[in-house]
Amino acid sequence: MGPGPVNADPRVLRAMSAQLVGQYDPSMTAYMNETMELYRGVFRTRNAATLLVDGTSRAGIEAAIVSLVEPGDRVLVPIFGRFGHLLAEIAGRAGADVHTIETEWGEVFAPERIEAAMREVRPKLLAVVHGDTSTTVAQPLDELAAICAEHGALFYTDVTASLGGNEFEMDAWGLDAATAGLQKCLGGPSGSAPISLSPAAVERIESRKSIEAGIRSAGDAVRADPIRSNYFDLGMILDYWGEKRLNHHTEATSMLYGARECARLLLDEGMDQAIDRHRVNGAAMAAGAAAMGLELFGDQAHRMHNVVGVAIPDGVDGERVRGALLEDFAIEIGTSFGPLHGRIWRIGTMGFNARRDAVLTTLAALEQVLRAEGHPVTAGAGVGAARDAYADAAGAGA
Amino acid sequence: MGPGPVNADPRVLRAMSAQLVGQYDPSMTAYMNETMELYRGVFRTRNAATLLVDGTSRAGIEAAIVSLVEPGDRVLVPIFGRFGHLLAEIAGRAGADVHTIETEWGEVFAPERIEAAMREVRPKLLAVVHGDTSTTVAQPLDELAAICAEHGALFYTDVTASLGGNEFEMDAWGLDAATAGLQKCLGGPSGSAPISLSPAAVERIESRKSIEAGIRSAGDAVRADPIRSNYFDLGMILDYWGEKRLNHHTEATSMLYGARECARLLLDEGMDQAIDRHRVNGAAMAAGAAAMGLELFGDQAHRMHNVVGVAIPDGVDGERVRGALLEDFAIEIGTSFGPLHGRIWRIGTMGFNARRDAVLTTLAALEQVLRAEGHPVTAGAGVGAARDAYADAAGAGA
Numbered sequence: 001m002g003p004g005p006v007n008a009d010p011r012v013l014r015a016m017s018a019q020l021v022g023q024y025d026p027s028m029t030a031y032m033n034e035t036m037e038l039y040r041g042v043f044r045t046r047n048a049a050t051l052l053v054d055g056t057s058r059a060g061i062e063a064a065i066v067s068l069v070e071p072g073d074r075v076l077v078p079i080f081g082r083f084g085h086l087l088a089e090i091a092g093r094a095g096a097d098v099h100t101i102e103t104e105w106g107e108v109f110a111p112e113r114i115e116a117a118m119r120e121v122r123p124k125l126l127a128v129v130h131g132d133t134s135t136t137v138a139q140p141l142d143e144l145a146a147i148c149a150e151h152g153a154l155f156y157t158d159v160t161a162s163l164g165g166n167e168f169e170m171d172a173w174g175l176d177a178a179t180a181g182l183q184k185c186l187g188g189p190s191g192s193a194p195i196s197l198s199p200a201a202v203e204r205i206e207s208r209k210s211i212e213a214g215i216r217s218a219g220d221a222v223r224a225d226p227i228r229s230n231y232f233d234l235g236m237i238l239d240y241w242g243e244k245r246l247n248h249h250t251e252a253t254s255m256l257y258g259a260r261e262c263a264r265l266l267l268d269e270g271m272d273q274a275i276d277r278h279r280v281n282g283a284a285m286a287a288g289a290a291a292m293g294l295e296l297f298g299d300q301a302h303r304m305h306n307v308v309g310v311a312i313p314d315g316v317d318g319e320r321v322r323g324a325l326l327e328d329f330a331i332e333i334g335t336s337f338g339p340l341h342g343r344i345w346r347i348g349t350m351g352f353n354a355r356r357d358a359v360l361t362t363l364a365a366l367e368q369v370l371r372a373e374g375h376p377v378t379a380g381a382g383v384g385a386a387r388d389a390y391a392d393a394a395g396a397g398a
Numbered sequence: 399m400g401p402g403p404v405n406a407d408p409r410v411l412r413a414m415s416a417q418l419v420g421q422y423d424p425s426m427t428a429y430m431n432e433t434m435e436l437y438r439g440v441f442r443t444r445n446a447a448t449l450l451v452d453g454t455s456r457a458g459i460e461a462a463i464v465s466l467v468e469p470g471d472r473v474l475v476p477i478f479g480r481f482g483h484l485l486a487e488i489a490g491r492a493g494a495d496v497h498t499i500e501t502e503w504g505e506v507f508a509p510e511r512i513e514a515a516m517r518e519v520r521p522k523l524l525a526v527v528h529g530d531t532s533t534t535v536a537q538p539l540d541e542l543a544a545i546c547a548e549h550g551a552l553f554y555t556d557v558t559a560s561l562g563g564n565e566f567e568m569d570a571w572g573l574d575a576a577t578a579g580l581q582k583c584l585g586g587p588s589g590s591a592p593i594s595l596s597p598a599a600v601e602r603i604e605s606r607k608s609i610e611a612g613i614r615s616a617g618d619a620v621r622a623d624p625i626r627s628n629y630f631d632l633g634m635i636l637d638y639w640g641e642k643r644l645n646h647h648t649e650a651t652s653m654l655y656g657a658r659e660c661a662r663l664l665l666d667e668g669m670d671q672a673i674d675r676h677r678v679n680g681a682a683m684a685a686g687a688a689a690m691g692l693e694l695f696g697d698q699a700h701r702m703h704n705v706v707g708v709a710i711p712d713g714v715d716g717e718r719v720r721g722a723l724l725e726d727f728a729i730e731i732g733t734s735f736g737p738l739h740g741r742i743w744r745i746g747t748m749g750f751n752a753r754r755d756a757v758l759t760t761l762a763a764l765e766q767v768l769r770a771e772g773h774p775v776t777a778g779a780g781v782g783a784a785r786d787a788y789a790d791a792a793g794a795g796a
Contacts, residue, residue: 191589191652228492
């Protein structure tokens with residue numbers, strides 16, 4: 001019950017134990033094409049360029065940034081948590097001229113503040129995290145595409161922590177690039193990074209191929225400055241997944257099976273239903289924690305559905321509580337870092353764990369552990385409030 | 399029965415279906431440490447810095463090169479097949495001043511020729527593929543470390559295609575860096591890249607950290623030229639796998655389970671025994687193909703144990719033969735590319751497929767398909783010769 005990675009859906013793990021086929025076997029081509037179509041449904045996009053990067057969610061981020069950004073390009077990164085810092089660092093290493101704005105952890109940006117920075121910086125790329133588990137809040141994205149369009153910037157977001165459990169609309173919100181991972185609301189293991197690119201993003205990537213032509217054909221001295229990575233060159237990866245089927249890496253077949261099953265699980269349930277399940281379970285967890293007298297962290301109007309920040313009460317040793325939950329109840333909740341180190345726990349309700357029994361069991365266990373630590377908790381308050389939250393949600397849905 | 403990826407050992411696939419644990423769960427730390435120790439056995443090294451890069455074998459190559467090479471550094475790449483071109487390209491994208499020497503596909507380099515190039519180029523890194531499945535031959539490495547030491551160069555090799563099925567001695571041969579993948583002789587799926595780094599390699603990586611200190615602490619403008627990748631920064635990855643356990647990527651837990659099981663399989667069997675199994679099965683396949691009147695490709699004295707190149711006879715349509723083998727017998731053999739396109743098939747005997755029944759079934763099926771294509775084959779000649787080869791090997795071993 002941490003902020004991710006979390007335990008995977010058993011259906012995903014079973015899918016990953018299927019035998020491999022050769023990477024140019026006709027059935028493998030069919031699996032890849034099917035996976036692309038499934039992720040169009042998950043990202044809610046018609047982008048042809050929707051595929052997997054073979055690596056963790058961080059690999060997807062780096063592939064997007066290093067492929068979209070040429071050395072010297074200005075990039076704007078609004079930072080409201082740890083993963084904003086990561087986007088800035090990766091863009092810096094890709095040679096970008098990185099500009100950042102920051103807000104306090106637990107808050108998000110008003111669109112006006114991002115717009116003002118866009119006017120000042122005039123970046124080629126706006127790179128912003130959607131939901132940042134380090135602070136448990138999600139940045140609204142729906143007004144930013146218009147600002148990017150006005151300034152001729154591409155618009156990239158990292159939806160690793162939010163996709164599948166929070167509203168996200170790649171096309172309706174006007175994103176040019178989005179990258180994810182399996183280990184949060186998608187119910188899978190880390191190790192595959194779904195990515196989607198708009199036609200404008202693909203065009204920018206394709207326009208860089210000319211400077212690479214020399215490299216691709218030459219076995220000898222190479223001194224041009226093309227995409228600074230072979231592994232993350234989305235132009236080449238697109239040619240591998242696309243109709244050309246040009247060899248690049250050897251697709252990580254077991255991870256592809258897993259990613260495919262993650263998308264099937266979400267689409268079988270329905271994206272709206274899956275997001276609503278995360279909303280309801282997250283709300284129940286938050287209500288239960290609050291009813292135990294715990295203070296919720298951050299801007300609750302922008303709280304992610306799949307993780308809640310809970311202030312560690314004065315006099316309570318946060319790490320002892322986490323240790324007791326793990327040892328006595330086999331339940332993991334998250335610590336925190338950076339400015340929140342030692343101040344909050346982060347409790348997740350995502351993927352396979354966005355379930356009523358998981359939420360109520362966690363609240364019941366937390367009550368026992370807090371009492372054992374000498375912190376007063378009204379017996380049954382947390383579970384009772386969560387039950388009420390489920391009843392309210394069922395009533396609202398009926 | 400292609401040149402890889404091949405079907406995985408069922409034990410590896412079962413291991414990958416195990417449930418996940420949190421990445422800082424004490425048991426996860428134990429799994430990571432155990433995996434490091436297992437791969438020391440596989441690489442035959444005492445290098446503390448022996449771990450996994452989360453991505454395909456190509457990710458391991460790029461991590462090694464981008465972490466060891468600073469922009470402008472001279473790198474020498476002897477090219478004897480497709481993957482040598484890949485090393486040169488990746489080094490070029492990392493900003494290296496890349497120098498190459500080439501030999502005909504199917505041949506390897508005499509150490510004297512590499513030594514002469516080292517004297518001329520004076521590189522900081524010698525990067526050479528060990529076994530290159532594109533040509534089915536393996537470059538002898540055991541005399542190159544002394545040459546590197548004399549010129550103060552680090553010595554890196556890509557053992558993706560050879561490790562576990564061909565003699566390889568990280569420490570005894572004096573390697574500074576080696577990277578692999580699971581999808582060849584290790585019997586697993588693509589998606590995890592075992593890597594080992596000598597103390598000298600680690601020292602070079604650590605020495606680059608100072609210029610990165612600014613980046614790591616800063617959320618704002620970054621213009622230094624440190625390791626050009628966050629995902630492949632082996633300094634950070636070492637701090638994640640090492641005692642500091644600093645957060646970097648989220649470990650791809652299912653792939654780690656798979657990689658761990660691959661190493662256990664090899665070490666349970668014994669490295670010498672596993673290599674011998676590949677040698678015997680590769681020799682049987684080669685003997686069987688030759689007995690069917692097929693010409694073997696390349697320098698047979700340096701043939702890899704796990705893949706044999708077979709010339710496509712005049713008048714035979716190589717792709718029709720591959721298609722019939724796949725459709726009628728569910729057996730995949732490899733095509734070829736570059737200068738060998740349309741000239742040879744590549745038949746693998748590796749990992750789970752380095753088995754007597756797999757070899758004999760493939761030869762029996764190939765006989766049927768060749769005959770159906772109108773190519774004359776003496777009935778039973780291939781299987782008979784392979785059986786003799788097994789008997790000879792058993793006699794020699796007894």
